Amino acid sequence: MKISFPHMGNLYIPLTLLFSSLGLEVVVPPPISKETMNLGVKYSPEGACLPFKLTLGNFLEAAALGADTFFMAQGYGLCRFGFYTEVQQKIMRELGYETNMALVNISQNVLQNLLRKLKELSGKSQLQVLGAVRLALVAIKVLDDLEKLLYQVRPRELRKGESTKVHQKTVDRLAQASSVSEIRRIGSEGMKELAAVGQDPARTPLRVGILGEFYVVLEPFTSSDVERRLGEMGVEITKYLYASDWVSFHMFMKLFKVFKEHKSAAEAARPYLAYNVSGDGLQTVGQTILCAEEGFDGIVQLYPFTCMPEIVAKHMLPKVSDDFRIPVLSLGLDEHSGNAGFITRLEAFTDLINRRKSLRRLEVAK
Amino acid sequence: MARIGIPRALFYYDYFPLWQAFFTALGHQVVVSDATNKGILEDGIKRAVDETCLPVKLYMGHVQNLRGRVDYLFIPRLVSLEEKHFSCPKFIGLPDMVRGSVPNLPPILDVTVDVTDNKKLTRSSLLELGKLLGASQGQLGEAYQAGLQAHRSYRARLKQGLTHAEAIRGSTPAKTAATDYLLRVALLSHPYNICDSWVSNNLIGKLQKMGADVTTADALSLGYLRQKANSLSDQIFWTFEKKLAGAAMHYLETREVDGIILVMAFECGPDSLVTELIEREVRDRLPVMTLCMDEHTGEAGIVTRLEAFVDMIVRQKSRQEAAAAKEWAQA
């Protein structure tokens, strides 16, 4: 068996660790590229949302490299995502691939379902499986911490692109690591190196919250790396969707902080959207309000075209944006986005919030 | 007595008789928006988010059509109608989407149904609605029963083969089994795509004119459909799409129809996947075609495709009949 999985940001690192430490042979799909996109688009239903097309593209590219088993999540409450594999499997079969899906239901009892599936795949003991999961979780946490620091350093860096390079170097090293201690060591070295990147302490970057649908927020390819572009335009971004938060929320519910964050976003959203519409729509509305209250300068909502929960959110975002006086840029993403017009919109948005900020400062000064 | 407005869109075609009986029993007057017309569609397009599906745009238009004519708008929040099965996110967010994008509306009455995560919600939100309308618990209970009664007889009329419009009108089936048709076609779709004849360009009428007897998934019983759907996939967690999948599997097995036409809105999330799965399953065994609709879909295009589809089936059928006749003659 050769196991593979779809790309989502740097998640391939913990996933590779998870499987290879259980003795499974892993095929990491090639990094998402135009090719991946074309392949996915070609064989997907036209109306499917972007993550469907890209994950299918990953599967097809990995299958060409010999992968025969694909690890994926499934279940209700995940919006269309929870049903992707039913259709993708059929498409792959009709294309002549004898591939199988290794599915973990994440509607309920995520941890149990995951452990059971891993045991089934690897034939290893509960203890070994737990060890592998721990390894992956440590890597997820380290990667997320590095990313959060990167978002702070980037808008303040003196030499454009340096923090990105330093961060990437650490990520590449992590991809070669194989033990908890090694991951932790590389992680803390990486944090130090990032912090040491030359920064301008006088700069006060604009603050923008990146909200929207999980997959596109996590996978920079989909948004032509919006977060790097914003960072290099001098914007400090904050994301609210992290794999590590998701894991602690859904697997352990122990990080009380995360639990609360979700809840208060739901509470804040209530006058505008009173129910969880699956996906991340409720969080997008609620977090926009919380960010406004925290004094953010703007919000960028990222979502795949035709994304249902985010389209629901889009119906109330203009009103929220008015009521809380926070500019919101909604970016719908599909196989055609990422062109020059896209960058222009981003630049116009940063100009706008910059001007607003200076105006507000003037008012305060008066 | 209050005037309660019900938009003639989305789940109107599934539940109108229930709601009407309920509110009438409470002593209120039910007002339905006009049949879809150009103005309604344009109003809807103006208010809804551009990328949303046509049915939601229409809903927004129908809501505006009721403005000024009613004291309340009834917009239920149908989250989950059966355990572990859900409606599309737009159904779940509907009252909020309307509030967020259409200004100057009368108060919205919303009843939330979520049997997966909160079974008690239906009851408590009904009670709240009762309080708002000044109805006692006893009156609510009676009205609720009246609603269920109306719903059951509506479902029964649908099963007898009446179209949704006929069944809502309440006409008793004068329909004897049609015998003068050339072919039988199943139209599988959310009812709102095919029952609004303005939106569907009178799809059902056109097919009938071409000599087709048309049937829909609502002519089959829900429990049966749910169970049948599992033979295609046991993972379909959208209530409506599950029905469609069940119907497709039923026709595949029984051959009661000569072909299946799947009708969906362009930006429809659940349909984009489930329809694909159905089409892939069916296409080698039974003629099948998918019609996607949005506000730009022209009548001419639909007619051409329908004619080609009907022609293909009729030709196939006559070939088969000729072959059978030949076999019979030779025997």
Ligand code: SF4
């Ligand atoms: S949340 Fe959006 S992108 Fe994700 S599965 Fe649902 S519709 Fe697709």
Ligand code: SF4
């Ligand atoms: S089910 Fe499809 S057509 Fe109906 S509201 Fe949802 S997305 Fe629109």
